[in-house]
Amino acid sequence: MTVEQTLVLIKPDGLEKSLTGNILTRLSETRLEIAGARIVRVSKELAETHYAALKDQPFFQELIDYIIGKFHGKRKVMALVYHGENAISKVREICGATNPEEADPRSIRGAYGRITTSGIFENAIHASANPEEAEREIKLWFCPDEVVYNIYPVKETKVKSVKLLAWA
Ligand code: IDP
Ligand code: MG
Numbered sequence: 001m002t003v004e005q006t007l008v009l010i011k012p013d014g015l016e017k018s019l020t021g022n023i024l025t026r027l028s029e030t031r032l033e034i035a036g037a038r039i040v041r042v043s044k045e046l047a048e049t050h051y052a053a054l055k056d057q058p059f060f061q062e063l064i065d066y067i068i069g070k071f072h073g074k075r076k077v078m079a080l081v082y083h084g085e086n087a088i089s090k091v092r093e094i095c096g097a098t099n100p101e102e103a104d105p106r107s108i109r110g111a112y113g114r115i116t117t118s119g120i121f122e123n124a125i126h127a128s129a130n131p132e133e134a135e136r137e138i139k140l141w142f143c144p145d146e147v148v149y150n151i152y153p154v155k156e157t158k159v160k161s162v163k164l165l166a167w168a
Contacts (some may be wrong), residue, residue: 003084006091007079012074033083
């Protein structure tokens with residue numbers, strides 16, 4: 001048994017259909033702990049970096065449009081880090097197969113996903129597939145301060161003259 005962390009995204013269709021609560025309830029069946037959570041406005045750059053491994057797939061452009069929220073009105077996803085023993089496979093199992101029509105109907109994708117008439121797999125949730133992917137994705141979507149357990153090494157840095165938004 002290895003303690004792992006995994007990245008979960010509730011995709012724009014999941015948010016638009018008000019499935020956040022249902023999906024979090026299903027994920028709680030894993031008995032894993034939530035170690036981080038954010039609502040993220042997804043830029044094209046973030047989406048393309050997240051799905052970089054799929055850039056040669058014929059559905060890549062539609063996938064980017066989907067994940068940035070182009071089909072669901074709002075440019076946002078909910079990003080979560082789940083923490084615990086065998087977190088990666090436990091979350092993948094409850095998500096179900098990539099193709100929502102092939103996914104077990106009791107899985108999250110089987111229950112809530114659909115294939116659109118233009119062929120997009122709107123499958124409501126993303127989950128990291130393996131430890132390397134989990135590490136890359138958690139580091140892409142979260143800063144160390146936003147995750148309560150730092151299972152990857154961290155370092156302290158001093159940041160000078162960075163432009164940030166502040167409340168006016
Ligand atoms: P995964 O999400 O189960 O890890 P990946 O192969 O990494 O599956 O694909 C990422 C996402 O791209 C899927 O969740 C789905 O939304 C979309 N996708 C994957 N394969 C297809 C396809 O054959 N047609 C349309 N969309 C696809
Ligand atoms: Mg994948």
